[in-house]
Amino acid sequence: MPFEVLVALRFLREGRIQTLLILSGIGVGVGVIVFLSALIGGLQDSLIERTLGTQAHVVVRAPEDVVRPVSESSPGLAVAPRLERPAQRLRSIVGWAQTLDLVRSLPGVRAAAPTVAGAAFALRGLANRSVALRGVEPASFRNIIDMAPRLTAGEFRVDATNAVLGVELASDLGVSVGDKFRLETPAGRSDVFLVAGIFDVGNKDLNERWVFVSLRSAQTLLDLSGGISTIELKVEKIFDAERAAGEIAARTGLQADSWMKLNRQLLVGLRSQSASSWMIQFFVVVAVALGIASVLVVSVVQKSREIGILKAMGTRTIQVVRIFLVQGAVLGLAGSILGSGIGAALSYFFASLATNPDGSPTFPVNLSPVLFLGAAAVATLTGLLAAVAPAERAASLDPADVIRYG
Amino acid sequence: MAEPLVVLDGLTKSFGTEIVTEVLHGIDLEVLPAEFTALVGPSGSGKSTLLNLLGLLDRPTSGRIVLAGRDTTPLTDDERSAVRGRTLGFVFQFHHLLPEFTALENVMMPMLAARGREEKGMRERALSLLEEIGLADRASYRATKLSGGQQQRVAVARALVLEPPLVLADEPTGNLDTESGAQVFELLRRVSALHRTAFLVVTHDERIAARCDRVLTMVDGRIRSDVRNGRP
Ligand SMILES: Nc1ncnc2c1ncn2[C@@H]1O[C@H](COP(=O)(O)OP(=O)(O)OP(=O)(O)O)[C@@H](O)[C@H]1O
Ligand SMILES: [Mg+2]
Numbered sequence: 212m213p214f215e216v217l218v219a220l221r222f223l224r225e226g227r228i229q230t231l232l233i234l235s236g237i238g239v240g241v242g243v244i245v246f247l248s249a250l251i252g253g254l255q256d257s258l259i260e261r262t263l264g265t266q267a268h269v270v271v272r273a274p275e276d277v278v279r280p281v282s283e284s285s286p287g288l289a290v291a292p293r294l295e296r297p298a299q300r301l302r303s304i305v306g307w308a309q310t311l312d313l314v315r316s317l318p319g320v321r322a323a324a325p326t327v328a329g330a331a332f333a334l335r336g337l338a339n340r341s342v343a344l345r346g347v348e349p350a351s352f353r354n355i356i357d358m359a360p361r362l363t364a365g366e367f368r369v370d371a372t373n374a375v376l377g378v379e380l381a382s383d384l385g386v387s388v389g390d391k392f393r394l395e396t397p398a399g400r401s402d403v404f405l406v407a408g409i410f411d412v413g414n415k416d417l418n419e420r421w422v423f424v425s426l427r428s429a430q431t432l433l434d435l436s437g438g439i440s441t442i443e444l445k446v447e448k449i450f451d452a453e454r455a456a457g458e459i460a461a462r463t464g465l466q467a468d469s470w471m472k473l474n475r476q477l478l479v480g481l482r483s484q485s486a487s488s489w490m491i492q493f494f495v496v497v498a499v500a501l502g503i504a505s506v507l508v509v510s511v512v513q514k515s516r517e518i519g520i521l522k523a524m525g526t527r528t529i530q531v532v533r534i535f536l537v538q539g540a541v542l543g544l545a546g547s548i549l550g551s552g553i554g555a556a557l558s559y560f561f562a563s564l565a566t567n568p569d570g571s572p573t574f575p576v577n578l579s580p581v582l583f584l585g586a587a588a589v590a591t592l593t594g595l596l597a598a599v600a601p602a603e604r605a606a607s608l609d610p611a612d613v614i615r616y617g
Numbered sequence: 618m619a620e621p622l623v624v625l626d627g628l629t630k631s632f633g634t635e636i637v638t639e640v641l642h643g644i645d646l647e648v649l650p651a652e653f654t655a656l657v658g659p660s661g662s663g664k665s666t667l668l669n670l671l672g673l674l675d676r677p678t679s680g681r682i683v684l685a686g687r688d689t690t691p692l693t694d695d696e697r698s699a700v701r702g703r704t705l706g707f708v709f710q711f712h713h714l715l716p717e718f719t720a721l722e723n724v725m726m727p728m729l730a731a732r733g734r735e736e737k738g739m740r741e742r743a744l745s746l747l748e749e750i751g752l753a754d755r756a757s758y759r760a761t762k763l764s765g766g767q768q769q770r771v772a773v774a775r776a777l778v779l780e781p782p783l784v785l786a787d788e789p790t791g792n793l794d795t796e797s798g799a800q801v802f803e804l805l806r807r808v809s810a811l812h813r814t815a816f817l818v819v820t821h822d823e824r825i826a827a828r829c830d831r832v833l834t835m836v837d838g839r840i841r842s843d844v845r846n847g848r849p
Binding site: 212213214217218221222224225516517519520521522523524525526527528529530609610611614 | 675698716734
């Protein structure tokens with residue numbers, strides 16, 4: 212064992228109470244960091260996952276109709292140009308089959324599905340509900356949003372006669388699996404479907420509004436024969452969605468919106484949550500550093516006799532510096548191991564406080580090895596840096612003073 | 618006559634910045650190898666100051682210190698540490714052992730500091746020195762668990778472990794009762810003869826001084842007398 216490490220460890224060991232106190236301090240600090248990171252990380256992961264569970268990563272649709280001045284401007288006559296947005300009607304993506312192939316071939320795109328989306332009414336007896344019609348191919352749509360595990364009754368079967376709707380809508384209409392209901396579009400087309408399945412996506416609004424039918428039925432109802440209104444896709448890495456959307460828009464001239472754009476509020480929220488958690492962690496690190504530094508400063512004073520003896524024996528200045536740097540680093544490292552334990556325990560305790568009916572935690576915590584290694588690295592480095600000033604103080608001690616005054 | 622181990626040449630030392638007091642006024646001195654010298658004098662005459670300069674723990678205001686043929690004046694602090702480790706051993710009045718370590722570890726410490734880590738043979742060498750001072754059975758005792766006399770004997774072993782040609786001892790028996798003091802002094806004489814180590818021992822004890830090869834008397838920052846007993 213190097214001389215400096217030997218002396219450093221012995222100094223720490225002899226410091227007993229002092230060493231134990233500062234170790235607990237570092238441990239609590241690192242524990243807070245680990246716990247906060249795990250909690251915020253887990254919370255954010257689960258929020259994003261929940262959001263993306265019912266959304267495509269990127270939605271591609273035909274561009275909106277362009278806005279043009281209504282009145283023609285004639286020379287000599289100054290007329291304030293009046294801009295009037297034309298009513299947006301459902302537009303089909305031109306050459307969608309090729310577009311779909313192109314999108315699927317892009318790197319980073321995991322799956323793509325053609326869909327038709329439009330407004331309609333669901334009717335049964337006296338009940339009349341405004342719904343969002345979603346025409347899908349079950350095979351391709353399963354890779355965008357997997358509805359099968361979210362069904363509370365029946366199966367996800369959509370074809371010429373079968374449709375799938377949400378629990379809230381089903382109760383509004385008073386239907387259950389096997390019952391008939393009618394879908395009617397504002398343009399006046401209508402058809403009768405059998406309820407093949409009922410889903411619950413954990414969102415009342417979507418449970419009230421979504422009605423899944425086959426791509427062909429939707430095309431017929433919405434007057435888009437052979438066309439589709441949207442291509443929905445999933446990407447490999449969710450935070451690549453914005454980039455993928457940009458690339459698709461550039462290559463196809465279509466409008467492509469990522470989940471990040473459609474959920475800007477959520478992302479801003481998550482980001483400021485991250486920022487405040489970083490801020491807390493930063494101040495915890497500062498407090499830990501100050502704690503280590505002050506303990507070592509006191510220890511330099513306490514050990515000034517020993518330092519003088521070491522110097523009189525031929526110990527070089529740099530060796531004295533190292534003795535104290537090693538103490539700082541060892542405190543940081545040992546404290547972070549303790550803190551990882553505390554943080555993990557806190558996290559599991561917190562996760563066990565709030566559980567879903569199925570026993571899974573409401574607030575999942577994300578405890579990864581990277582988190583522990585990161586905490587250890589930060590704490591060790593903090594200890595090392597905090598030890599610099601005390602170490603220099605120790606190095607500048609004059610052995611003659613110490614020996615003179617005992 | 619043998620080459621002198623130490624040559625002091627016009628050494629002065631002043632303390633203070635605003636009120637400057639000169640404590641040593643031009644000391645000239647030579648110390649020969651294996652010589653056992655007592656340094657006596659009234660309190661405040663500058664004995665410890667001289668020893669600290671000689672031990673490279675402090676720098677002179679003017680004058681030169683030549684140790685083992687090497688002028689130490691132009692050396693940096695780290696070079697002085699290295700010279701100190703190689704050439705000098707210390708025994709202080711307050712038995713300055715490291716309380717965190719055992720007797721054996723304290724004796725090993727100068728070797729560890731010099732080599733950077735424990736090497737083969739270090740432990741054996743420290744043990745044989747402990748045997749020499751009669752404390753082999755206390756090797757694994759904490760320094761703080763030893764009596765004052767025992768601690769001082771361990772400090773002697775530590776001072777000798779790197780085989781320095783010169784050991785400086787500032788009132789090594791000053792803090793001990795008469796019997797342990799005599800014991801430590803006997804030890805110093807014995808190891809000096811055995812290892813051919815020069816000793817410069819500050820003492821207030823007339824009987825101790827009388828039994829040294831040479832007695833230097835300091836008064837008011839000057840060497841008043843320099844008497845060699847017996848040996849020329
Ligand atoms: N660091 C210092 N600053 C100022 N004055 C000092 C310092 N060290 C020593 N002195 C003064 O130098 C003079 C000599 O002191 P020194 O300790 O060398 O005496 P000494 O001969 O060892 O005395 P004693 O027998 O009491 O140990 C004293 O007057 C002391 O006050
Ligand atoms: Mg003195």
